[in-house]
Amino acid sequence: MEDIILPIFMCVVMPVAIVWLVMRAKQNETNKMAEIMLKAIEAGIPLDPDFFKTQTRTLQKSLKERQLGWLTAACILIALGLGSILVGAIIILINNWTYDTAPTAYSLLTFAGGLVLVIGIALLVVYFIRKRILAKELEAEREAMEASMEK
Numbered sequence: 001m002e003d004i005i006l007p008i009f010m011c012v013v014m015p016v017a018i019v020w021l022v023m024r025a026k027q028n029e030t031n032k033m034a035e036i037m038l039k040a041i042e043a044g045i046p047l048d049p050d051f052f053k054t055q056t057r058t059l060q061k062s063l064k065e066r067q068l069g070w071l072t073a074a075c076i077l078i079a080l081g082l083g084s085i086l087v088g089a090i091i092i093l094i095n096n097w098t099y100d101t102a103p104t105a106y107s108l109l110t111f112a113g114g115l116v117l118v119i120g121i122a123l124l125v126v127y128f129i130r131k132r133i134l135a136k137e138l139e140a141e142r143e144a145m146e147a148s149m150e151k
Contacts, residue, residue, distance in 0.1 A: 077120030084113025
């Protein structure tokens, strides 16, 4: 019975709780905006429609920020992959197991670490390819940002 509780929690309860929390946060934000709008109407204050659009609109990330997101994800996945491989290999070596005689959990740990490492390396390659392809756009964005800061 205890063996099934953790998978049920991880695959059912946790995703449902995450979705519920996100939806509740959005609902609270909408309720606050509606409350502000109602109070402004009751007070007779003219409403600026752009105020509500900017509050609900998600902020657009710059091209550079998106590029750094790829690099960050690659570094995190590479570190997790290397860590998983090292932990699994060290445990296997300390206990003088071979990969055939090692418990499945440790063999899966090293295998999963290898997969995560490969995904991290792939994201790192994508980062450098995107950096080369988008060099002109990144330079134009940097110049536009410098020009807006000078004003």
